[in-house]
Amino acid sequence: MLGNMMEEPLLISAILEQAQENYPQAKVYSRVDGGIVEHSYEQLDQRSRCLAAYLQSSGVVAGERVASLAWNNHRHLELYYAVSGVGAVMHTINPRLYRDQVRYIFNHGEAEWLFIEPDFLPLLQEIEAELPWLRHIVVLAPNLAAEQAADSRYVAYEQLLASSEPLIPWPSFDENSAACLCYTSGTTGDPKGVLYSHRSTVLHAMASVAPNALNISADSVVMPVVPMYHVCAWGVPYSALLAGATLALPGSGMAGEALYELIEHTQATLLLGVPTVWLGLLQYLEGSGATIDSVETIGVGGAAAPPMLIKALERHGIYLMPIWGMTETSPLVSYGSSTKVLQAMPAEERQTLQATAGRGGFGVRLGLFGDDDRPLPRDGKTRGNLRVKGHWVLSNYFRQPGSALIDGWFDTGDVATLDAAGYLRIVDRKKDVIKSGGEWISSIDLENAALDHPQVLEACVIGARHLKWDERPLLLVVLKEGGKLDKAAITALMADKLAKWWLPDDIVAVESLPHTATGKLLKRDLRTRYRDYLLSEDITDEA
Amino acid sequence: MLGNMMEEPLLISAILEQAQENYPQAKVYSRVDGGIVEHSYEQLDQRSRCLAAYLQSSGVVAGERVASLAWNNHRHLELYYAVSGVGAVMHTINPRLYRDQVRYIFNHGEAEWLFIEPDFLPLLQEIEAELPWLRHIVVLAPNLAAEQAADSRYVAYEQLLASSEPLIPWPSFDENSAACLCYTSGTTGDPKGVLYSHRSTVLHAMASVAPNALNISADSVVMPVVPMYHVCAWGVPYSALLAGATLALPGSGMAGEALYELIEHTQATLLLGVPTVWLGLLQYLEGSGATIDSVETIGVGGAAAPPMLIKALERHGIYLMPIWGMTETSPLVSYGSSTKVLQAMPAEERQTLQATAGRGGFGVRLGLFGDDDRPLPRDGKTRGNLRVKGHWVLSNYFRQPGSALIDGWFDTGDVATLDAAGYLRIVDRKKDVIKSGGEWISSIDLENAALDHPQVLEACVIGARHLKWDERPLLLVVLKEGGKLDKAAITALMADKLAKWWLPDDIVAVESLPHTATGKLLKRDLRTRYRDYLLSEDITDEA
Numbered sequence A, B: 001m002l003g004n005m006m007e008e009p010l011l012i013s014a015i016l017e018q019a020q021e022n023y024p025q026a027k028v029y030s031r032v033d034g035g036i037v038e039h040s041y042e043q044l045d046q047r048s049r050c051l052a053a054y055l056q057s058s059g060v061v062a063g064e065r066v067a068s069l070a071w072n073n074h075r076h077l078e079l080y081y082a083v084s085g086v087g088a089v090m091h092t093i094n095p096r097l098y099r100d101q102v103r104y105i106f107n108h109g110e111a112e113w114l115f116i117e118p119d120f121l122p123l124l125q126e127i128e129a130e131l132p133w134l135r136h137i138v139v140l141a142p143n144l145a146a147e148q149a150a151d152s153r154y155v156a157y158e159q160l161l162a163s164s165e166p167l168i169p170w171p172s173f174d175e176n177s178a179a180c181l182c183y184t185s186g187t188t189g190d191p192k193g194v195l196y197s198h199r200s201t202v203l204h205a206m207a208s209v210a211p212n213a214l215n216i217s218a219d220s221v222v223m224p225v226v227p228m229y230h231v232c233a234w235g236v237p238y239s240a241l242l243a244g245a246t247l248a249l250p251g252s253g254m255a256g257e258a259l260y261e262l263i264e265h266t267q268a269t270l271l272l273g274v275p276t277v278w279l280g281l282l283q284y285l286e287g288s289g290a291t292i293d294s295v296e297t298i299g300v301g302g303a304a305a306p307p308m309l310i311k312a313l314e315r316h317g318i319y320l321m322p323i324w325g326m327t328e329t330s331p332l333v334s335y336g337s338s339t340k341v342l343q344a345m346p347a348e349e350r351q352t353l354q355a356t357a358g359r360g361g362f363g364v365r366l367g368l369f370g371d372d373d374r375p376l377p378r379d380g381k382t383r384g385n386l387r388v389k390g391h392w393v394l395s396n397y398f399r400q401p402g403s404a405l406i407d408g409w410f411d412t413g414d415v416a417t418l419d420a421a422g423y424l425r426i427v428d429r430k431k432d433v434i435k436s437g438g439e440w441i442s443s444i445d446l447e448n449a450a451l452d453h454p455q456v457l458e459a460c461v462i463g464a465r466h467l468k469w470d471e472r473p474l475l476l477v478v479l480k481e482g483g484k485l486d487k488a489a490i491t492a493l494m495a496d497k498l499a500k501w502w503l504p505d506d507i508v509a510v511e512s513l514p515h516t517a518t519g520k521l522l523k524r525d526l527r528t529r530y531r532d533y534l535l536s537e538d539i540t541d542e543a
């Protein structure tokens, strides 16, 4: 027997439609065209509907991919709603990837339409000849530059909007329809596409505004410094509007000073991004003496939050909320939100919890499994393969035959523990863990300990081959300007926090460390390069 | 093209399953068997699974209704999860209704199983002979009393649980399956059943934990004083667990002292209920001098919150959050949650907003329509028929042929305004509005104004027939103990707040006022009784 309730699809267009009905006066700030502009939800709704009508009248059909190479700004936001709203698929492309990856992703998505920031036109020119699908190029700007004006494939975004009337009403269709396509950063092999549905996107947004999660309300001023070209900026373009929050979109201004300016201008309360961004902001604040009193919480994910960042933000009165997720999970899964219990703890205990990946919430289940696929206990000690399942987890990669799941669960590739209070600790990426004499050493823990040393700017630990122990940790550090490598001091500091047999066998100072386009350490190349480093040394076997 | 995401049904059992995984140590307090008992989510999960296994092995099948006549306690909560969890329909019955209505509702649901509180056995005995479907009676108690022990239809709840092993895993089925059946209080005609689905219930729970809504987190201690026998206690049995909150279930202890005791014991932070309950609690607090410092918010719905209650709670440091909803809408639709903007307002302005019905949120749309079904402007002035549509609004009544909708919208029967900031103001029930010379007067506004008079305990305004104006307001008041009716003083006080032509033509002191089983004023009978009251008087026509 079925219930007698209305059966309406969960659609992305409904988020915008209801946002402007419930909070017509709420605002979106956007750094664009060299300044900060302001739109109400009502204006945004009208502009998105104009774009939607344009897409429809230009023959864009349901399921068709529409590509973007764009910053976090209101135009990209309108694109998000208009493209998915008419049933097409928003295909965001990460311009920070290697040229060949950008080309690969573009062609894999087969989009005929590209909406592109003027900043990325040079990138487009480099690969244009190799993009057989591309037909229409919309430049996200008021007008076209002279070079483009002559080419009939080009049109300027604002002119297109001005020529169009709002689409009313939004079309209705199956909530499982594809809405957005995003690619993993692809540290091994070609990037893989994850095709989010309307349903998964809306449920993810509903879940992520909860107080246990991002805690977004009509009071919040949310500033996603995570890019809209990667995993939909953690879904904030949806969740912020769903909650009637003010949205502050930083455009291309991701450096310390620009971030500060936007925070100050919008009185931002919640910032979101990967750890490295906040190091940049902190450096600016410390250099300039500026303060950002409006900021209550910074949500940090994409990589483990180093304890030194937790403490540094706390000195500015800001709570660092750890977040765990990945492209395959839309991405938000677990949150270390501030609780009364947490706030009542001694600083050290609290900061230990802030260095976890938080707790799961309704919608996606967390499970620990052995290599034999059997479930493992949640005792805070047993390390296992972290697997997830739920409403916003993928089932298979775009255009890859076969399921991406094991017994209905998606294996994250992370090794983790879960404790009795529900806290998830990411030990390491499985491929980054150092297997020393049958025991596992977490590269993340070693890196975080090394970062506490005042001379260390960045740290990276990899497993290097070892005759007796198979693998031993090797620490690579980038020193701060003018710093000198003091191996003994760094080791002594690390010994305070870690078991002796975890300490790195050697420390090497390097000029810089390679990163992925989403800011993660790229350990693959380093592993190849330093694979035999410890074999060639005369190691005192005291580990 | 469909997305590539996991397609899992939204099921009620997943709320409990994930709650005990994410927050195994979270607690449920329950007033039962003469004391307050405590269970962890883990225990609750085990007990619910035992009950589920018992139901399955007893032949309870998907879609079958299972009835309850029960208080807010952990056993009723387990029932909620177990019955819906196995695919049967939780049919809650309101024991406060008239005997004939209880019988009608019971038979309309056709449940063979009844789970009943010992307190309600006498009620059952009165109607038992007229319940042809009833076969099995489970008494929500550790043991059966001697009278029942002899009757093979009876079994004691705790004995049933003890005899059963947990059901693992929960079965999976269509998310649109019926989950709960609840009846309207039926002020006109027979009560009507609303059949909630798993999907509607889960989406309602996800939406209601949001900061703009009930704002429930793992920090919250939530005490639903709204009964689980009516509209599923506003969905709190689902939303509290979804958020990992502590749940404080008051059992039959709805009077001031018992409420105070449970608040104190559990350090409750969020209380929910109809206005009259809080008058009782306030009276107890004022009489005893006790304080309830843990309480931050009281969510008030089911009837408009009188300004005097808003102010009285504020004196205790408690924010009264107005809530609007109805049985047909699961029930929660709009919330007057506390915002920074609100808190920064002068008291009077803030209290005015607290006297609205709050703002809508994602999931259910609010619309104002004329009698010609055309949409009306949201200008804060235009009064219209309030209609709603969305994921947790009914489409038709249980076993009533035909849609309950007009052009896809459900007409709430309320007359309302919507303003530019999204605030909903309920003017009146359409049938309660007083139509004076073509203009509308809100009975709610008059009642609230009268309640400000220190001698007035309860107030009720109805439209009485009038020769010149068709209808004019007549005010009925219940005076406080020892109070004397001072018509001039009451009218003078009301004149401060209301237009002169709104003031009642006469005031009558009555012993008591009739209420529905859910605590609302029952105006139908009063209208009949006082219909010609103003005709028989010599009215000075100064209105």
Ligand SMILES: Nc1ncnc2c1ncn2[C@@H]1O[C@H](COP(=O)(O)O)[C@@H](O)[C@H]1O
Residues within 6 Å of the ligand: A184, A185, A231, A300, A301, A302, A303, A304, A305, A322, A323, A324, A325, A326, A327, A328, A331, A356, A357, A412, A413, A414, A426, A428, A429, A518
């Ligand atoms: N809070 C976190 N702590 C540790 N690792 C994280 C965290 N958040 C994300 N990651 C890592 O980032 C991966 C997802 O990368 P991506 O798909 O590019 O977003 C995860 O599998 C983790 O290894």
